[in-house]
Amino acid sequence: MSLAQRRILLGVSGGIAAYKSCELVRRLRDLGAHVRVVMTENATHFVTPTTFQALSGEPVRVSLWDESAEAAMGHIELARWAERVLIAPASADLMARLAHGHASDLLTTVCLATAAPVYVAPAMNQQMWAHAAVQANLATLRSRGVRILGPAAGDQACGDVGSGRMLEPHELREAMVASFGDQVLQGKKVVVSAGPTYEDIDPVRFIGNRSSGRMGFAVAQAAAYAGAQVTLVAGPVGLATPAGVAKRVDVRSAAQMHAAVVEATDGADIYIGAAAVGDYRPSAMATHKLKKQAGADLTLQLAENPDILASLSAGRDHPFLVGFAAETQNVESYARDKLQRKGLDMIAANQVGDGMGFETADNAITLYWADGSAELPRADKSVIARQLIERIASRYKAVRG
Template sequence: MTLAQRRLLLGVSGGIAAYKSCELVRRLRELGAHVRVVMTENATRFVTPTTFQALSGEPVRVSLWDESAEAAMGHIELARWAERVLIAPASADLMARLAQGHANDLLTTLCLATASPVYLAPAMNQQMWAHAATQANLATLRARGVHILGPAAGDQACGEVGSGRMLEPHELRAAIVASFGDQVLQGRKVVVSAGPTYEDIDPVRFIGNRSSGRMGFAVAEAAAQAGAQVTLVAGPVSLATPQGIARRVDVRSAAQMHAAVTAATADADIYIGAAAVGDYRPNSVAPQKLKKHDGAALALQLTENPDILAHLSAQRAHPFLVGFAAETQDVERYARDKLQRKGLDMIAANQVGEGLGFETADNAITLYWADGSAELPRADKALLARQLIERIADRYRAVRG
């Protein structure tokens, strides 16, 4: 793992998590990176520029009105110099200003002026992170190709518990290293399914599940970053298409997902089934909304949906197959049974339930294959997806060459 001679611009906005950025500079430099730091005025209330200067070995910029630097258009020079721009911490205010295209200080001006990838590591109170305005700004930034790292969930400096913690320095460093990493899936065609499926009962009701699609979308983005040509088959989710995806197919039901995946994998090298596909659907869909009748019970007759992974593995020639197993108990037993029963090359298993798996910003995975396993500890889903793709690429080369 190296960042030798890489040019990284670290932006620091105002927030108590700024103290972690000091260690981040040290960790980036350990791998040989050249690091220059730009701070907002509010950030200097938490950590002094002198501290970052000592750690980076470079002058620290704060003001857009630094006459000595701006005489030579220093903000443009910095924007061109950086191969990556990482803002850690990224406050709610900083994200709002970036989403609106503001350039009212040096850091936001640099973000508008750079052609290099921009990464944000959000850090804020959990209620601020959950606020509709912040989530709208997040969606806007993602749609523009800004990479979001985190946040993680846990104890916060304000005494509350929830999502909003900045990722740890080693996690951020790993994400930046991965962004420069080898294109381990270069030239490969990868199909990823993500999200839930919905099975209609009547025109207003359906059977579904709690999958948000975040993990599958993160896997699709990580595969694209690894050089793959990615087709994303998405269930009914409210997520923007990740950067670098070649094609997205939106579906609703399990039958629609089955058809879309079958078509997309006809010439694919790898299929990653991260979608939470419903096992059953109603035998028939009522043409009108079903009504209550004097407290009488409603009985639904269900029929089993087609099994996408089993269908693919039964074909003579099929892609490298990676399944997912979301379980509430006996995770390894159920995962290994599914691995063998469906003829998969690999399976990613995780425990789901309260605060785990579904509807969370992070996850933990255990990978199983015929003669081995690997633990991917709990982390932000984007970081976990990159680690997962690396493991899949390793196994793919070992099995398929």
């Protein structure tokens, strides 16, 4: 990764997450970026301008009425200098002022005056994040091309738990790196399914699989970084929504995932089925916990789950379809059979078991399509995901134009 000579204007608004922005400056500079910091007045109550000046090696601007800077139209110079504007943290107040076109301080004025892409990393209490006004402002910003990074879910400084945490500095740095890459899916609507599905036996037990969802989440993030508007349909996993993903739908069962994917792919350009969807479910779920019978076996009657990929390929004007095949043996033959049988455009096949695929940080994939294939050697899943998206975009262009 490199940000050598890239010019990033970091906006810091008022919130406790401002302390993370200090590390963010350091991480951006570690990759060679030039970083200038603009703070709101409220931000200075959490971190001093002197701290950011020491970390960035550049003067820090706070006031729109800085006579020495504004004598040379400093806010316009900053707006023209920036190749990217990243606001981290972005408070609810800052987002509201951006959404309504205010220019009441230096940071909002620069955002109005710049032609550079603007990235916003929200950070606020979970109840504030869920408020209808904040969500409406979020939708307005997205409609104007502002890129939203996060937020993540988890423990908050106020003691609450939920969505609203600012993404970690390394995640925001990766977003900046990706933003300077080729936007190979710019303007495309992409749906990604990820994670396992659970099929309930009774209120306590279920049938599931070992998928962690990491590969699918990495693919969703890579697609977002490539410029796509991404909807992520996620099975039961404990993973934060990847940066840049426009919408997340959480499901549990295969039937729920099928319904969510069908709805999300209406009008979509590409569907990437990275989820490990259960093939079968109990024919009937017991209403009470099944009790163990000493010396007796338990027999479960299973029914077949809906086939998401096959049902999509059977429809008219379906999206470009990319399947996944996790196999323990005969990987190529099973993958090519699935490619043809389900009417897919591409399939990503990988060996699982013996430390490969599930519950690991890395992966190796072979891509197959009707008249070709490509190897993606073993690497971190985020690296594999970026390579996969590049291949999908190339094939999509060749097939769909």
